[in-house]
Amino acid sequence: MRTPKIEALHRAIHWYNNYIINNKESKLPSTKSILSKINPLEIKPLDNSNIDSNAWLTGFTDADGNFSINIHLRSNKNLTRVQLFYRLEIRQSYHRSESEENKVSYYKIMSILSEYLAVNVFSRNRIIKDRHFYSYIVMAHNKNSKLKLIEYFNKYPLISSKYLDYLDWLHIFNLQQTHSLTTLYLEEAIKIRKNFNSTRTTYTWDHLNNCYLSKP
Structure with a gap:
């Protein structure tokens, strides 16, 4: 992402990663099933590569x-x-x-x-x-x-x-x-x-x- 909107993406990733952290000890089958299928996401910086890349x-x-x-x-x-x-x-x-x-x-x-x-x-x-x-x-x-x-x-x-x-x-x-x-x-x-x-x-x-x- 190249614009200031990356802030919204970072907020969404933080929420997603926190969900994984906060629920890793959950005993609920539905939550455990969800966690087994997802992994934390890396937060990347603003894209400064060439436009045509x-x-x-x-x-x-x-x-x-x-x-x-x-x-x-x-x-x-x-x-x-x-x-x-x-x-x-x-x-x-x-x-x-x-x-x-x-x-x-x-x-x-x-x-x-x-x-x-x-x-x-x-x-x-x-x-x-x-x-x-x-x-x-x-x-x-x-x-x-x-x-x-x-x-x-x-x-x-x-x-x-x-x-x-x-x-x-x-x-x-x-x-x-x-x-x-x-x-x-x-x-x-x-x-x-x-x-x-x-x-x-x-x-x-x-x-x-x-x-x-x-x-x-």
């Missing part, structure tokens, strides 16, 4: 990432533009921090992600129902950052339905590389947008067959 970013993206296909008119021109973005947004501080003074920030991990993609970290402030929400955003918006993502997700495929959105997003990206004119792939982009992200109505889970997470 494991599938962590895949899980983060499945939870909080977004692929977008934006179609709009160019300003002052009678031409349509198709833009692709990958966006990852998360609150600025871990919500279980003890106090305002001791809040643990997500900035470090978002900075690591931005360095990996060679992009910037953006800060966002929203007011919803009189409450302030602060977040950090990392966005892949240029060709190089998108290629970096493609390389990563080809190595560690997404698990949720966002995998389907990624495939559609990737399809348009590839069309952009082979067609210099937007008009040559505009209809395809419009068609895909009708069954994409929140508007998606068709799903297939074939990508979970022989999933790399299920391999020993």
Whole structure:
């Protein structure tokens, strides 16, 4: 785990390990049966390995990432533009921090992600129902950052339905590389947008067959 949420994982492991310790002398058959099947877990530190060394970013993206296909008119021109973005947004501080003074920030991990993609970290402030929400955003918006993502997700495929959105997003990206004119792939982009992200109505889970997470 790479984020401040590791605190919650450590709490869960402490509870689990304490259950084993506190019940090791139990005479209850049910408890003895449970204890015979489990072992204490090791508490590991924050993962500081390279981003592309494991599938962590895949899980983060499945939870909080977004692929977008934006179609709009160019300003002052009678031409349509198709833009692709990958966006990852998360609150600025871990919500279980003890106090305002001791809040643990997500900035470090978002900075690591931005360095990996060679992009910037953006800060966002929203007011919803009189409450302030602060977040950090990392966005892949240029060709190089998108290629970096493609390389990563080809190595560690997404698990949720966002995998389907990624495939559609990737399809348009590839069309952009082979067609210099937007008009040559505009209809395809419009068609895909009708069954994409929140508007998606068709799903297939074939990508979970022989999933790399299920391999020993």
